[in-house]
Amino acid sequence: MPENKSESKQTTVQHMAYEPYTVAMGPQHPATHGVLKLDLELDGETILECKPTVGFLHRGVEKLAENISYAQCLPLTDRLDYIAAMANNVAYSVAVETLLGIEVPLRAKYIRTMVMEMARLTGHLLWLATHALDIGAMTVFLYCFRERENLLDMFEEICGARLTTSYTCIGGVRQDVTGHFLESLHAFTDEFPSRIAEYETLIDKNRIWLQRTQGVGVVSAEDAVSLGLTGPTLRGSGVDYDVRKHMPYDAYPYVEFEVPIGSKGDVYDRYRCRMEEMHQSNSIIRQCIEALPPGPIRAEDAPDLVMPYGPQKVVEADATFSSGIIKLVEDRKRFIKGDVYVAAEVPKGELGFYFVSDGRGVPYRMHIRSPSYIHIGALPFLCKGQMVADVIAIIGSVDVVLGECDR
Protein backbone atom coordinates (compact mmCIF):
# COMPACT_ATOMS: atom_id res chain seq x y z
CA MET A 1 0.00 0.00 0.00
CA PRO A 2 1.90 3.03 -1.23
CA GLU A 3 -0.11 5.65 0.67
CA ASN A 4 0.50 4.11 4.01
CA LYS A 5 4.16 3.81 3.31
CA SER A 6 4.61 7.46 2.58
CA GLU A 7 2.62 8.34 5.66
CA SER A 8 4.79 6.30 7.96
CA LYS A 9 7.87 7.74 6.35
CA GLN A 10 6.67 11.19 7.13
CA THR A 11 6.14 10.44 10.81
CA THR A 12 9.61 8.98 11.02
CA VAL A 13 11.10 12.12 9.64
CA GLN A 14 9.10 14.29 11.99
CA HIS A 15 10.10 12.43 15.15
CA MET A 16 13.59 11.58 14.12
CA ALA A 17 15.13 12.97 17.27
CA TYR A 18 12.78 11.05 19.56
CA GLU A 19 12.82 7.68 17.87
CA PRO A 20 13.06 5.05 20.57
CA TYR A 21 15.93 2.63 20.36
CA THR A 22 16.38 -0.78 21.87
CA VAL A 23 19.13 -1.94 24.15
CA ALA A 24 19.60 -5.60 25.03
CA MET A 25 20.62 -5.88 28.66
CA GLY A 26 21.93 -9.33 29.37
CA PRO A 27 21.95 -12.31 29.19
CA GLN A 28 25.55 -11.79 30.28
CA HIS A 29 25.24 -8.82 32.53
CA PRO A 30 26.63 -8.85 36.05
CA ALA A 31 23.66 -7.05 37.55
CA THR A 32 20.91 -9.28 36.19
CA HIS A 33 21.74 -11.97 38.77
CA GLY A 34 22.06 -14.77 36.28
CA VAL A 35 21.13 -15.21 32.68
CA LEU A 36 18.24 -12.80 32.39
CA LYS A 37 17.84 -10.81 29.20
CA LEU A 38 15.96 -7.54 29.18
CA ASP A 39 15.11 -5.77 25.94
CA LEU A 40 14.81 -2.15 26.92
CA GLU A 41 13.12 0.29 24.62
CA LEU A 42 14.50 3.67 25.46
CA ASP A 43 13.66 7.25 24.86
CA GLY A 44 16.86 8.91 25.88
CA GLU A 45 17.38 7.51 29.33
CA THR A 46 13.74 6.81 30.07
CA ILE A 47 12.41 3.32 29.63
CA LEU A 48 9.37 3.07 27.40
CA GLU A 49 9.12 -0.66 27.54
CA CYS A 50 11.00 -3.50 29.14
CA LYS A 51 10.66 -7.02 27.79
CA PRO A 52 12.25 -9.76 29.86
CA THR A 53 13.38 -12.96 28.15
CA VAL A 54 13.81 -15.98 30.35
CA GLY A 55 14.67 -19.61 29.76
CA PHE A 56 18.42 -19.53 29.32
CA LEU A 57 18.84 -21.75 32.34
CA HIS A 58 16.03 -24.16 31.60
CA ARG A 59 16.92 -27.67 32.68
CA GLY A 60 13.51 -29.30 32.62
CA VAL A 61 13.24 -29.96 36.33
CA GLU A 62 9.48 -30.46 36.15
CA LYS A 63 9.81 -33.01 33.38
CA LEU A 64 12.73 -34.79 35.03
CA ALA A 65 10.62 -35.26 38.14
CA GLU A 66 8.10 -37.32 36.21
CA ASN A 67 10.56 -40.16 35.79
CA ILE A 68 12.01 -40.47 39.28
CA SER A 69 10.49 -41.20 42.65
CA TYR A 70 9.49 -38.59 45.20
CA ALA A 71 12.61 -39.18 47.27
CA GLN A 72 14.85 -38.87 44.23
CA CYS A 73 13.26 -35.58 43.20
CA LEU A 74 14.55 -33.93 46.33
CA PRO A 75 18.08 -33.17 45.05
CA LEU A 76 16.49 -31.46 42.04
CA THR A 77 14.98 -28.85 44.33
CA ASP A 78 18.46 -27.85 45.49
CA ARG A 79 19.03 -26.55 42.03
CA LEU A 80 16.01 -24.29 41.92
CA ASP A 81 16.98 -21.45 44.19
CA TYR A 82 20.58 -22.42 44.71
CA ILE A 83 21.12 -19.48 47.04
CA ALA A 84 18.87 -20.94 49.72
CA ALA A 85 18.61 -24.61 48.78
CA MET A 86 17.59 -25.66 52.26
CA ALA A 87 14.33 -23.71 52.04
CA ASN A 88 13.43 -25.49 48.80
CA ASN A 89 14.12 -28.86 50.36
CA VAL A 90 11.76 -28.08 53.20
CA ALA A 91 9.07 -26.71 50.89
CA TYR A 92 9.24 -29.80 48.71
CA SER A 93 9.09 -32.21 51.62
CA VAL A 94 6.15 -30.39 53.17
CA ALA A 95 4.28 -30.62 49.88
CA VAL A 96 4.88 -34.35 49.43
CA GLU A 97 3.96 -35.03 53.04
CA THR A 98 0.68 -33.19 52.59
CA LEU A 99 -0.01 -35.24 49.48
CA LEU A 100 0.60 -38.50 51.28
CA GLY A 101 -0.76 -37.49 54.67
CA ILE A 102 2.43 -38.11 56.62
CA GLU A 103 2.81 -36.61 60.08
CA VAL A 104 6.36 -35.46 60.76
CA PRO A 105 7.84 -35.91 64.26
CA LEU A 106 8.11 -32.76 66.32
CA ARG A 107 11.89 -32.75 66.52
CA ALA A 108 12.15 -32.90 62.75
CA LYS A 109 9.69 -30.02 62.49
CA TYR A 110 11.81 -27.84 64.74
CA ILE A 111 15.01 -28.74 62.91
CA ARG A 112 13.40 -27.92 59.60
CA THR A 113 12.11 -24.59 60.78
CA MET A 114 15.57 -23.82 62.07
CA VAL A 115 17.32 -24.67 58.81
CA MET A 116 14.67 -22.88 56.80
CA GLU A 117 15.33 -19.68 58.71
CA MET A 118 19.05 -20.20 58.26
CA ALA A 119 18.37 -20.49 54.55
CA ARG A 120 16.38 -17.28 54.71
CA LEU A 121 19.38 -15.57 56.26
CA THR A 122 21.73 -16.91 53.59
CA GLY A 123 19.27 -15.79 50.92
CA HIS A 124 18.80 -12.32 52.35
CA LEU A 125 22.50 -11.87 53.00
CA LEU A 126 23.32 -12.71 49.40
CA TRP A 127 20.52 -10.45 48.25
CA LEU A 128 21.82 -7.54 50.32
CA ALA A 129 25.38 -8.18 49.19
CA THR A 130 24.61 -8.19 45.47
CA HIS A 131 21.96 -5.49 45.66
CA ALA A 132 24.36 -3.16 47.41
CA LEU A 133 27.14 -4.06 45.02
CA ASP A 134 24.90 -3.30 42.05
CA ILE A 135 24.11 0.11 43.44
CA GLY A 136 27.75 0.74 44.21
CA ALA A 137 28.37 -0.18 47.84
CA MET A 138 31.20 -2.65 47.67
CA THR A 139 31.98 -3.03 51.38
CA VAL A 140 28.56 -4.39 52.31
CA PHE A 141 29.15 -7.22 49.87
CA LEU A 142 32.23 -8.39 51.71
CA TYR A 143 30.66 -8.14 55.15
CA CYS A 144 27.55 -10.06 54.10
CA PHE A 145 29.60 -12.89 52.70
CA ARG A 146 31.44 -13.20 55.98
CA GLU A 147 28.24 -14.10 57.80
CA ARG A 148 26.89 -16.19 54.96
CA GLU A 149 30.04 -18.23 55.10
CA ASN A 150 29.42 -19.05 58.76
CA LEU A 151 25.94 -20.30 57.93
CA LEU A 152 27.18 -22.38 55.02
CA ASP A 153 29.76 -23.97 57.30
CA MET A 154 26.95 -24.98 59.61
CA PHE A 155 25.05 -26.49 56.71
CA GLU A 156 28.14 -28.48 55.89
CA GLU A 157 28.28 -29.79 59.41
CA ILE A 158 24.75 -31.18 59.45
CA CYS A 159 24.41 -32.45 55.91
CA GLY A 160 27.80 -32.61 54.25
CA ALA A 161 27.24 -29.97 51.60
CA ARG A 162 27.28 -26.22 51.62
CA LEU A 163 24.97 -25.34 48.78
CA THR A 164 23.28 -28.43 47.36
CA THR A 165 22.13 -29.54 50.75
CA SER A 166 19.44 -32.22 50.15
CA TYR A 167 19.01 -32.20 53.89
CA THR A 168 15.39 -33.09 54.42
CA CYS A 169 13.78 -36.33 53.46
CA ILE A 170 10.13 -37.10 53.05
CA GLY A 171 8.91 -37.61 56.58
CA GLY A 172 11.68 -35.80 58.41
CA VAL A 173 15.33 -34.96 58.05
CA ARG A 174 18.23 -37.15 57.00
CA GLN A 175 20.59 -36.40 59.85
CA ASP A 176 20.13 -35.29 63.40
CA VAL A 177 21.85 -32.13 64.58
CA THR A 178 24.96 -32.24 66.72
CA GLY A 179 25.82 -30.42 69.91
CA HIS A 180 28.59 -28.49 68.20
CA PHE A 181 26.14 -27.33 65.55
CA LEU A 182 23.62 -26.08 68.10
CA GLU A 183 26.29 -24.28 70.06
CA SER A 184 27.85 -22.58 67.07
CA LEU A 185 24.43 -21.60 65.74
CA HIS A 186 23.45 -20.17 69.10
CA ALA A 187 26.67 -18.20 69.24
CA PHE A 188 25.94 -16.96 65.74
CA THR A 189 22.49 -15.72 66.70
CA ASP A 190 23.99 -13.88 69.65
CA GLU A 191 26.27 -11.97 67.38
CA PHE A 192 24.20 -11.56 64.27
CA PRO A 193 22.04 -8.54 65.30
CA SER A 194 25.21 -6.52 65.79
CA ARG A 195 26.30 -7.56 62.31
CA ILE A 196 23.03 -6.34 60.84
CA ALA A 197 23.71 -3.04 62.60
CA GLU A 198 27.05 -2.94 60.80
CA TYR A 199 25.42 -3.24 57.39
CA GLU A 200 22.95 -0.57 58.38
CA THR A 201 25.72 1.78 59.44
CA LEU A 202 27.08 1.57 55.94
CA ILE A 203 23.96 2.08 53.88
CA ASP A 204 20.96 3.02 55.98
CA LYS A 205 21.37 6.77 55.83
CA ASN A 206 23.90 6.84 53.06
CA ARG A 207 22.75 9.62 50.77
CA ILE A 208 23.71 7.79 47.59
CA TRP A 209 21.80 4.74 48.73
CA LEU A 210 18.75 6.84 49.60
CA GLN A 211 18.77 8.61 46.27
CA ARG A 212 19.07 5.36 44.37
CA THR A 213 16.32 3.58 46.29
CA GLN A 214 13.71 5.99 47.61
CA GLY A 215 10.80 6.54 45.25
CA VAL A 216 12.22 4.08 42.71
CA GLY A 217 10.22 1.13 41.42
CA VAL A 218 7.10 2.06 43.33
CA VAL A 219 4.31 -0.48 43.26
CA SER A 220 1.04 0.10 45.06
CA ALA A 221 -0.58 -2.59 47.18
CA GLU A 222 -3.31 -3.30 44.60
CA ASP A 223 -0.84 -3.57 41.75
CA ALA A 224 1.46 -5.77 43.79
CA VAL A 225 -1.35 -8.19 44.50
CA SER A 226 -2.57 -8.26 40.92
CA LEU A 227 0.98 -8.82 39.64
CA GLY A 228 1.22 -11.84 41.89
CA LEU A 229 4.16 -10.61 43.89
CA THR A 230 4.89 -12.46 47.11
CA GLY A 231 7.39 -12.39 49.92
CA PRO A 232 9.17 -9.23 51.02
CA THR A 233 8.56 -7.71 47.59
CA LEU A 234 4.83 -7.77 48.30
CA ARG A 235 5.15 -6.85 51.94
CA GLY A 236 7.17 -3.76 51.06
CA SER A 237 3.97 -2.42 49.52
CA GLY A 238 2.07 -2.88 52.74
CA VAL A 239 0.22 -6.13 52.13
CA ASP A 240 0.22 -8.44 55.10
CA TYR A 241 0.71 -11.84 53.51
CA ASP A 242 3.16 -14.41 54.73
CA VAL A 243 2.69 -18.15 54.21
CA ARG A 244 4.39 -18.81 57.52
CA LYS A 245 1.65 -16.90 59.33
CA HIS A 246 -1.37 -17.55 57.15
CA MET A 247 -0.84 -21.21 56.27
CA PRO A 248 1.65 -22.36 58.88
CA TYR A 249 3.63 -25.50 58.30
CA ASP A 250 6.31 -27.33 60.30
CA ALA A 251 7.04 -25.60 63.62
CA TYR A 252 5.92 -22.10 62.65
CA PRO A 253 2.73 -22.30 64.74
CA TYR A 254 4.89 -22.83 67.82
CA VAL A 255 7.29 -19.93 67.40
CA GLU A 256 6.67 -16.25 67.81
CA PHE A 257 7.59 -13.79 65.16
CA GLU A 258 6.34 -10.67 63.45
CA VAL A 259 5.89 -10.05 59.77
CA PRO A 260 7.44 -6.72 58.81
CA ILE A 261 5.31 -4.63 56.49
CA GLY A 262 6.39 -1.58 54.53
CA SER A 263 4.19 1.24 53.31
CA LYS A 264 5.57 3.07 50.30
CA GLY A 265 6.31 0.09 48.09
CA ASP A 266 9.58 1.45 46.75
CA VAL A 267 13.00 -0.16 46.65
CA TYR A 268 13.92 1.31 50.01
CA ASP A 269 10.88 -0.17 51.76
CA ARG A 270 11.61 -3.59 50.36
CA TYR A 271 15.15 -3.25 51.61
CA ARG A 272 13.83 -2.30 55.03
CA CYS A 273 11.44 -5.27 55.11
CA ARG A 274 14.20 -7.71 54.39
CA MET A 275 16.50 -6.22 56.99
CA GLU A 276 13.77 -6.52 59.61
CA GLU A 277 13.03 -10.05 58.43
CA MET A 278 16.61 -10.98 59.19
CA HIS A 279 16.07 -9.90 62.79
CA GLN A 280 12.91 -12.01 62.93
CA SER A 281 14.63 -15.06 61.42
CA ASN A 282 17.36 -14.69 63.96
CA SER A 283 14.85 -14.80 66.77
CA ILE A 284 13.03 -17.81 65.23
CA ILE A 285 16.31 -19.72 65.08
CA ARG A 286 16.95 -19.00 68.74
CA GLN A 287 13.49 -20.12 69.74
CA CYS A 288 13.88 -23.33 67.74
CA ILE A 289 17.21 -24.15 69.36
CA GLU A 290 15.88 -23.53 72.82
CA ALA A 291 12.65 -25.48 72.30
CA LEU A 292 14.17 -28.39 70.36
CA PRO A 293 12.43 -31.49 71.77
CA PRO A 294 14.00 -34.94 71.85
CA GLY A 295 12.47 -37.68 69.73
CA PRO A 296 12.69 -39.41 66.39
CA ILE A 297 13.68 -37.45 63.32
CA ARG A 298 11.82 -39.43 60.68
CA ALA A 299 8.19 -40.39 60.46
CA GLU A 300 7.56 -44.08 60.79
CA ASP A 301 4.69 -44.24 58.36
CA ALA A 302 6.45 -43.16 55.21
CA PRO A 303 6.68 -46.40 53.23
CA ASP A 304 9.07 -46.45 50.31
CA LEU A 305 9.92 -42.84 50.86
CA VAL A 306 12.19 -42.82 53.84
CA MET A 307 15.69 -42.80 52.55
CA PRO A 308 17.36 -45.31 52.86
CA TYR A 309 16.90 -49.01 53.45
CA GLY A 310 14.42 -49.71 50.71
CA PRO A 311 10.67 -49.92 50.83
CA GLN A 312 8.93 -50.98 53.97
CA LYS A 313 7.52 -54.45 53.72
CA VAL A 314 4.26 -55.94 54.86
CA VAL A 315 3.82 -59.63 55.52
CA GLU A 316 1.58 -61.47 53.10
CA ALA A 317 0.82 -65.14 53.34
CA ASP A 318 1.23 -67.37 50.32
CA ALA A 319 -2.06 -67.26 48.46
CA THR A 320 -2.68 -71.00 48.75
CA PHE A 321 -1.21 -71.36 52.26
CA SER A 322 0.23 -74.63 51.06
CA SER A 323 3.89 -73.89 51.03
CA GLY A 324 3.89 -72.16 54.39
CA ILE A 325 6.18 -69.47 53.03
CA ILE A 326 5.36 -65.94 53.90
CA LYS A 327 6.27 -63.26 51.48
CA LEU A 328 7.25 -59.73 52.10
CA VAL A 329 5.71 -57.39 49.60
CA GLU A 330 6.25 -53.72 49.18
CA ASP A 331 3.69 -51.57 50.84
CA ARG A 332 2.66 -49.02 48.26
CA LYS A 333 -0.77 -48.22 49.64
CA ARG A 334 0.34 -44.75 50.53
CA PHE A 335 0.59 -43.52 47.00
CA ILE A 336 -2.87 -42.12 46.79
CA LYS A 337 -4.31 -40.57 43.71
CA GLY A 338 -5.09 -36.93 43.70
CA ASP A 339 -3.52 -33.54 43.49
CA VAL A 340 -2.32 -31.00 45.97
CA TYR A 341 -0.88 -27.52 46.02
CA VAL A 342 1.26 -26.63 48.98
CA ALA A 343 3.22 -23.44 49.40
CA ALA A 344 6.01 -22.42 51.71
CA GLU A 345 7.66 -19.10 52.37
CA VAL A 346 11.16 -19.14 50.94
CA PRO A 347 13.42 -16.06 50.99
CA LYS A 348 12.14 -14.94 47.60
CA GLY A 349 8.45 -15.34 48.28
CA GLU A 350 5.90 -18.09 48.05
CA LEU A 351 7.33 -21.27 46.58
CA GLY A 352 4.53 -23.68 45.76
CA PHE A 353 4.57 -27.25 44.57
CA TYR A 354 1.60 -28.62 42.70
CA PHE A 355 1.52 -32.39 42.41
CA VAL A 356 -0.76 -34.60 40.41
CA SER A 357 -0.38 -38.15 41.64
CA ASP A 358 -1.71 -41.18 39.84
CA GLY A 359 -0.71 -43.61 42.56
CA ARG A 360 2.51 -44.89 40.96
CA GLY A 361 5.04 -43.53 43.39
CA VAL A 362 6.40 -40.97 40.97
CA PRO A 363 4.77 -37.61 40.36
CA TYR A 364 2.50 -37.66 37.34
CA ARG A 365 3.04 -33.94 37.11
CA MET A 366 5.00 -31.60 39.30
CA HIS A 367 4.49 -27.91 38.81
CA ILE A 368 6.66 -25.41 40.60
CA ARG A 369 5.24 -22.00 41.34
CA SER A 370 8.48 -20.17 41.62
CA PRO A 371 8.40 -16.63 42.99
CA SER A 372 11.28 -15.49 40.78
CA TYR A 373 9.39 -16.28 37.58
CA ILE A 374 6.42 -14.25 38.68
CA HIS A 375 8.60 -11.42 39.93
CA ILE A 376 10.32 -11.20 36.57
CA GLY A 377 6.87 -10.98 35.06
CA ALA A 378 6.37 -7.81 37.10
CA LEU A 379 9.53 -6.14 35.77
CA PRO A 380 7.85 -4.52 32.72
CA PHE A 381 5.40 -2.82 35.05
CA LEU A 382 8.03 -1.75 37.55
CA CYS A 383 10.52 -0.49 34.98
CA LYS A 384 8.17 1.53 32.84
CA GLY A 385 9.00 5.20 32.97
CA GLN A 386 12.10 4.72 35.10
CA MET A 387 15.67 5.55 34.23
CA VAL A 388 18.04 2.94 32.81
CA ALA A 389 20.22 3.01 35.89
CA ASP A 390 17.22 2.26 38.09
CA VAL A 391 16.56 -1.04 36.33
CA ILE A 392 19.49 -2.45 38.26
CA ALA A 393 18.07 -1.27 41.55
CA ILE A 394 14.64 -2.68 40.67
CA ILE A 395 15.93 -6.10 39.62
CA GLY A 396 17.89 -6.22 42.84
CA SER A 397 14.92 -5.25 44.95
CA VAL A 398 12.48 -7.84 43.59
CA ASP A 399 15.14 -10.46 44.32
CA VAL A 400 15.16 -12.95 41.49
CA VAL A 401 17.31 -15.99 40.95
CA LEU A 402 17.31 -17.47 37.51
CA GLY A 403 17.79 -21.07 38.50
CA GLU A 404 14.36 -20.97 40.03
CA CYS A 405 12.78 -18.85 37.33
CA ASP A 406 13.80 -21.05 34.41
CA ARG A 407 13.95 -24.32 36.34
Add this chain to the structure above:
Amino acid sequence: MKIQYDTKKSLVERIFLLEIVKGLGLTLRRLFSKSVTIQYPKERKELFPGFRGKHALIRDPKTGTARCVACMRCASVCPARCISIRFTTDEKTGGRKLESYEIDALRCIFCGYCEEVCPVNAVVLTEDYEYSDYEREPFHFDMEALLNNWDKFVEKNKIDPERYLNPFLRPRGLALGELPAGKRMDVPEEWTLEGQVVWKDGKAVSAREAAAE
Protein backbone atom coordinates in the same frame (compact mmCIF):
# COMPACT_ATOMS: atom_id res chain seq x y z
CA MET B 1 4.22 -5.05 62.12
CA LYS B 2 4.63 -1.83 60.24
CA ILE B 3 8.27 -0.94 59.91
CA GLN B 4 9.27 2.46 61.19
CA TYR B 5 12.21 4.42 59.97
CA ASP B 6 13.39 7.94 59.69
CA THR B 7 15.84 8.83 56.98
CA LYS B 8 15.91 12.53 57.74
CA LYS B 9 19.30 13.79 58.71
CA SER B 10 19.91 16.40 61.35
CA LEU B 11 21.76 19.57 60.52
CA VAL B 12 24.95 18.32 62.15
CA GLU B 13 24.80 15.12 60.15
CA ARG B 14 24.30 17.03 56.98
CA ILE B 15 27.08 19.51 57.52
CA PHE B 16 29.75 17.18 58.84
CA LEU B 17 28.94 14.19 56.60
CA LEU B 18 28.72 12.01 59.66
CA GLU B 19 27.68 8.88 57.79
CA ILE B 20 30.98 8.85 55.92
CA VAL B 21 32.86 9.12 59.19
CA LYS B 22 30.81 6.27 60.68
CA GLY B 23 31.30 4.06 57.65
CA LEU B 24 35.03 4.63 57.54
CA GLY B 25 35.21 4.07 61.27
CA LEU B 26 33.66 0.64 60.82
CA THR B 27 36.10 -0.20 58.07
CA LEU B 28 38.97 0.92 60.24
CA ARG B 29 37.76 -1.25 63.12
CA ARG B 30 37.55 -4.25 60.85
CA LEU B 31 40.98 -3.55 59.46
CA PHE B 32 42.46 -4.43 62.83
CA SER B 33 40.21 -7.39 63.65
CA LYS B 34 41.07 -10.97 62.94
CA SER B 35 40.96 -11.92 59.28
CA VAL B 36 38.31 -14.44 58.25
CA THR B 37 39.83 -15.27 54.88
CA ILE B 38 41.55 -18.58 54.30
CA GLN B 39 44.57 -18.43 51.99
CA TYR B 40 43.48 -21.51 50.13
CA PRO B 41 46.38 -23.42 48.65
CA LYS B 42 48.51 -22.64 51.70
CA GLU B 43 45.84 -23.18 54.33
CA ARG B 44 43.04 -25.65 54.03
CA LYS B 45 39.70 -25.59 55.71
CA GLU B 46 38.99 -28.36 58.15
CA LEU B 47 36.04 -30.29 56.75
CA PHE B 48 33.31 -31.79 58.85
CA PRO B 49 32.83 -35.56 58.77
CA GLY B 50 30.30 -36.47 56.15
CA PHE B 51 31.36 -33.92 53.56
CA ARG B 52 30.18 -35.32 50.27
CA GLY B 53 33.26 -35.51 48.09
CA LYS B 54 35.07 -38.01 45.90
CA HIS B 55 33.59 -41.49 45.68
CA ALA B 56 35.34 -44.56 46.98
CA LEU B 57 34.66 -48.20 47.64
CA ILE B 58 35.81 -49.06 51.12
CA ARG B 59 38.54 -51.71 51.02
CA ASP B 60 37.60 -54.26 53.63
CA PRO B 61 40.68 -54.88 55.78
CA LYS B 62 39.73 -58.54 56.13
CA THR B 63 39.21 -59.52 52.52
CA GLY B 64 41.30 -56.86 50.83
CA THR B 65 38.54 -55.99 48.38
CA ALA B 66 35.20 -54.19 48.30
CA ARG B 67 32.41 -55.19 50.64
CA CYS B 68 29.74 -54.73 48.00
CA VAL B 69 27.22 -57.56 47.79
CA ALA B 70 25.68 -56.35 44.52
CA CYS B 71 22.29 -55.64 46.03
CA MET B 72 21.74 -52.86 43.46
CA ARG B 73 20.21 -50.48 45.96
CA CYS B 74 22.66 -47.70 45.24
CA ALA B 75 22.19 -48.04 41.49
CA SER B 76 18.42 -47.92 41.78
CA VAL B 77 18.29 -44.99 44.21
CA CYS B 78 20.80 -42.81 42.37
CA PRO B 79 18.86 -39.83 40.98
CA ALA B 80 21.50 -39.16 38.34
CA ARG B 81 21.73 -42.82 37.31
CA CYS B 82 25.48 -42.73 37.29
CA ILE B 83 26.20 -46.05 38.99
CA SER B 84 26.38 -49.14 36.83
CA ILE B 85 26.91 -52.56 38.36
CA ARG B 86 27.28 -55.95 36.74
CA PHE B 87 27.13 -59.16 38.71
CA THR B 88 26.73 -62.88 38.21
CA THR B 89 24.35 -65.06 40.17
CA ASP B 90 25.41 -68.41 41.50
CA GLU B 91 22.89 -70.95 40.18
CA LYS B 92 22.94 -73.14 43.26
CA THR B 93 23.11 -70.76 46.20
CA GLY B 94 21.55 -67.74 44.55
CA GLY B 95 24.41 -65.61 45.84
CA ARG B 96 25.61 -62.69 43.80
CA LYS B 97 29.14 -61.99 42.76
CA LEU B 98 30.20 -58.52 41.77
CA GLU B 99 31.70 -58.31 38.29
CA SER B 100 32.14 -54.61 37.78
CA TYR B 101 31.20 -51.44 39.56
CA GLU B 102 31.40 -48.10 37.83
CA ILE B 103 30.57 -44.56 38.87
CA ASP B 104 30.56 -41.72 36.41
CA ALA B 105 31.56 -38.86 38.68
CA LEU B 106 30.79 -36.24 36.04
CA ARG B 107 27.13 -37.17 36.15
CA CYS B 108 27.01 -37.47 39.92
CA ILE B 109 25.16 -34.74 41.81
CA PHE B 110 26.69 -35.62 45.20
CA CYS B 111 23.43 -36.24 46.97
CA GLY B 112 24.88 -38.98 49.15
CA TYR B 113 21.95 -41.32 48.65
CA CYS B 114 24.17 -44.19 47.53
CA GLU B 115 26.23 -44.23 50.70
CA GLU B 116 23.16 -43.77 52.85
CA VAL B 117 21.26 -46.64 51.26
CA CYS B 118 24.11 -49.18 51.13
CA PRO B 119 23.36 -51.88 53.71
CA VAL B 120 26.99 -52.98 54.14
CA ASN B 121 28.71 -49.58 53.94
CA ALA B 122 30.56 -50.50 50.78
CA VAL B 123 30.38 -47.23 48.89
CA VAL B 124 31.24 -43.90 50.49
CA LEU B 125 31.72 -40.28 49.54
CA THR B 126 35.03 -39.37 51.12
CA GLU B 127 35.98 -35.95 52.47
CA ASP B 128 38.25 -35.29 49.51
CA TYR B 129 37.29 -32.53 47.14
CA GLU B 130 40.50 -31.81 45.25
CA TYR B 131 40.49 -34.00 42.19
CA SER B 132 40.28 -31.79 39.16
CA ASP B 133 41.74 -32.95 35.90
CA TYR B 134 42.13 -31.89 32.28
CA GLU B 135 40.30 -34.84 30.80
CA ARG B 136 37.04 -36.65 31.30
CA GLU B 137 38.45 -40.14 31.49
CA PRO B 138 39.83 -39.94 35.05
CA PHE B 139 36.35 -39.18 36.35
CA HIS B 140 34.93 -42.43 35.12
CA PHE B 141 35.72 -44.53 38.16
CA ASP B 142 35.74 -48.28 37.74
CA MET B 143 36.09 -50.65 40.64
CA GLU B 144 39.88 -50.49 40.71
CA ALA B 145 39.84 -46.71 40.67
CA LEU B 146 37.28 -46.58 43.44
CA LEU B 147 39.31 -48.87 45.66
CA ASN B 148 42.38 -46.77 44.86
CA ASN B 149 40.48 -43.65 45.85
CA TRP B 150 39.91 -45.23 49.23
CA ASP B 151 43.55 -46.21 49.65
CA LYS B 152 44.68 -42.73 48.77
CA PHE B 153 42.15 -41.16 51.07
CA VAL B 154 43.22 -43.36 53.95
CA GLU B 155 46.84 -42.61 53.32
CA LYS B 156 46.45 -38.88 52.86
CA ASN B 157 44.34 -38.30 55.95
CA LYS B 158 46.04 -40.95 58.05
CA ILE B 159 42.82 -42.54 59.20
CA ASP B 160 42.22 -45.94 60.59
CA PRO B 161 40.07 -47.78 58.03
CA GLU B 162 38.53 -49.88 60.77
CA ARG B 163 37.40 -46.81 62.68
CA TYR B 164 36.35 -44.60 59.83
CA LEU B 165 33.08 -42.88 60.68
CA ASN B 166 30.84 -40.85 58.52
CA PRO B 167 27.32 -39.67 59.35
CA PHE B 168 26.02 -41.25 56.17
CA LEU B 169 27.38 -44.67 57.04
CA ARG B 170 25.48 -44.50 60.31
CA PRO B 171 22.91 -41.70 60.11
CA ARG B 172 22.63 -39.63 63.26
CA GLY B 173 19.47 -39.84 65.30
CA LEU B 174 18.14 -43.16 64.04
CA ALA B 175 17.16 -46.01 66.32
CA LEU B 176 19.42 -49.03 66.14
CA GLY B 177 16.49 -51.22 65.08
CA GLU B 178 15.98 -49.20 61.93
CA LEU B 179 19.48 -49.89 60.69
CA PRO B 180 20.63 -52.95 58.81
CA ALA B 181 23.33 -54.95 60.60
CA GLY B 182 26.13 -53.57 58.45
CA LYS B 183 25.38 -50.02 59.49
CA ARG B 184 25.29 -50.56 63.25
CA MET B 185 28.68 -49.07 63.99
CA ASP B 186 30.03 -47.73 67.22
CA VAL B 187 29.36 -44.03 67.21
CA PRO B 188 29.70 -41.11 69.61
CA GLU B 189 26.78 -40.89 71.97
CA GLU B 190 25.23 -37.82 70.39
CA TRP B 191 24.74 -39.71 67.13
CA THR B 192 22.39 -42.21 68.70
CA LEU B 193 18.69 -41.70 69.20
CA GLU B 194 18.96 -41.93 73.00
CA GLY B 195 21.87 -39.55 73.25
CA GLN B 196 20.58 -36.87 70.89
CA VAL B 197 21.21 -33.30 71.92
CA VAL B 198 18.78 -30.77 73.27
CA TRP B 199 19.35 -27.22 74.49
CA LYS B 200 19.40 -26.66 78.21
CA ASP B 201 20.61 -23.72 80.27
CA GLY B 202 22.67 -22.16 77.55
CA LYS B 203 24.43 -25.24 76.25
CA ALA B 204 23.77 -28.37 74.25
CA VAL B 205 23.36 -31.45 76.43
CA SER B 206 22.26 -34.95 75.62
CA ALA B 207 18.56 -35.61 76.04
CA ARG B 208 19.28 -38.38 78.49
CA GLU B 209 21.14 -36.04 80.82
CA ALA B 210 18.47 -33.40 80.50
CA ALA B 211 15.78 -35.93 81.44
CA ALA B 212 17.78 -37.25 84.38
CA GLU B 213 18.08 -33.89 86.03
